[in-house]
Amino acid sequence: MAQTPRPDLLRALPQVEEMLQSPEIKALGSLLPRTLLADCVREAIESARRAILADALREVDVRAIADDACACALANLKPSLKRVVNATGIILHTNLGRSVLADEAVHAVEDVARGYSTLEYDTETLSRGSRHDHVERLICALTGSEAAIAVNNNAAAVLMVLAEFAAERKAVVSRGELVEIGGSFRIPDIMALSRAEMVEVGTTNKTHASDYAEAIGPDTAMLLKVHPSNYRIVGFSESVGVTELRRLADEENARRSLSTCDAECSESLLIFEDQGSGALLHLDCFGTYAEPTVAESLKRGCDLVSFSGDKLLGGPQAGIVVGSRRLIDRLKKNPLARALRLDKMTLAALEATLRIYLDPEQALRAIPTLRMLSEPADSVRDRAIRLASALDDALPEGYAQVNVVNETARAGGGSLPLCDIESHAAQITFLRGNAQDCETFLVAKRRVPIVGRIKKEAVLLDARTITDADIPEAASALRAYFDALDVSTETTRALRNDPASRSGIRPNPAKSEATR
The missing domain is CATH 3.90.1150.180 (Aspartate Aminotransferase, domain 1)
Known part of the structure; x- marks a missing residue:
């Protein structure tokens, strides 16, 4: 059979209004608004147009276009976010939502989602409370920190720390730790957004304590340590641990306390570690591969540590910052703390997950991430x-x-x-x-x-x-x-045995009716 010329195929495409009057589309009128149906029809017609231009369509099948439009429209009645x-x-499959919540966390979310909650209400004083209070005490008990704050995710936590303590000042970081995290978000991009001036030291595979020491100046706000949780440099490599960075910071802070320079150098030089994964328990089953716990990072000398809630911690998406009360109080007053704050359902899930950790053996059994690991x-x-x-x-x-x-x-x-x-x-x-x-x-x-x-x-x-x-x-x-x-x-066998079906041509009901 001769192929229909492309211009004739394009002219044979139905009009949007014509398709909206077809029985298949009209049947959906009681379920979906006309504007949405029209958009789906346009999309189906445009798909057929592209197929014609690509020489992938030899006949215009109006019924098939209507079926495509119906499928597009009906997809709006089905949930896009669903269980798999x-x-x-x-x-911790990022595309599939990372951590699976413990039953206790699921029940806590359901409880606060069904009605009102004490999100920012203190039932003891009968006055306004703080949403930070729901998780701060638990986080401190589990990490040994003085204070804590939780925000939307760890990238947000890093952004907030840099914006509060290093804006318009220098933050020193090893070139081997300028990581890219999921979704093409990079540490240099986050630092630029925070208005911190990034100072790279060392090389990709080797960074020494002397590299940090040479980069420290009166306008240096922090030494940033990024734990390479999603990659490893092996072989001829070397990095500087938190303990050594603490020594350098203490020496610089001692000099600053004796200095008579302006207020810029009166701020302490901070050690901030972006730990990433956020392990609260040391999983012995992984031996040397086990991630350091948050408590270990604090004990080694970090002023601030940030980590995720939905990775090794096994809870909902969150970014948690722990450290001294003086520093955390500054973060709570930063405008970003409100912009990046957690909602009631996330707080409920995080609080329930953290409470399980009070019994480490129970955590290994009840938190799905820990159990699977x-x-x-x-x-x-x-x-x-x-x-x-x-x-x-x-x-x-x-x-x-x-x-x-x-x-x-x-x-x-x-x-x-x-x-x-x-x-x-x-x-x-x-x-x-x-x-x-x-x-x-x-x-x-x-x-x-x-x-x-x-x-x-x-x-x-x-x-x-x-x-x-x-x-x-x-x-x-x-x-x-x-x-x-x-x-x-x-179906294939039946089509092979039906000569009328071999051409692949299906009737155009609208056109046929018009010619009667």
Whole structure:
């Protein structure tokens, strides 16, 4: 069949108003506003136009365009943010929301979300309270700090500290610690936004104490230490620890106390560590890979330490700053403290998570992040066997082979970058269908997406990040993929046996009605 010329195809595209009058679109009028339906129709028509211009469309199928517009419109009735089953083996998967909250934290969020709360109300004095009070005492008890403040995330915490203590002054940082964190946010960019003058010292792989000493001047506000939680420099490398930085700062502060210079050099030289991951417990199971705890950083001499709430701490997204009361009080008065403050639900989840840490053994059991990181490999293997058995039982005979294989899980979220975590996964090898199509189906076609990974033409579902409650969902999803495969095969056979369907032309109901 001769191909229709491109100009004729473009002229055959329906008008927006014409499409809005089609039965399929009109049926959605009671569910969605006309403006939204019109936008979806325009998007579907534009998609067809691009396909024509790219020579990817040979016939204009008005019904198909209407179907695309309907799918676009109906997507607005479904939640975009929804639960997924994480079968990747990456525990703090940033794209999947990082830490899973403990049950206590979930219940705390639900409790304050359903009604009013004591967010800024003191029931003892019957007067206005501070939202900082809900978590500050717990944070201090767990880290040994004098005071603390929590804001939206750790990048916000770093920004606020730099803006308060180093604006228009110098902050010295090693070149080997100018990290880029998730979403292309870089330490130099945050420093520039805070109006701190960044002073780079050392080289990418080696920085010495003398490099910091030579960079310190009367207008130096802080020595910034950035813990490389999402990477490691190995081999011919050297960095300066907090203890040595503390010595340099103390020497400089002693000189400043004897100096008669102006007020600029009367401010103390601070040691600020952006710790990133925020470990409150030392996880012995990771040996030399274990992150330093916040308490250890403070004991070594940091004036201020910032860290995340949703990484190794295992709570909601938050950025926490701990240190001396004098410094934290200044941060609380900074305008950014209000702009970056936490809402009631995040505070409820953070408070509940921190309270669990009062019993370290309970924390390892109750906080999902800690449990998944520290769970013995034998226990993970047992769950992988249960998962594989459920998948095998759900599959028709002759469609796939399911085995339990050894795998390596990761902490993720920019934590423990070199640490291999022993794990086990259910491996699906395909006799019908293929791994790529199955992965797409499990993610894109399911109400609860199952996110695994592909390795050597097989789909892997890692048991370290799957719970027993997730297993039936995974089995149902895999069975649905093969059921859909059967339907697709039967449809293809029917089309091959129907000569009228081979041209790929579908009627244009609107055009046909107009010509009658």
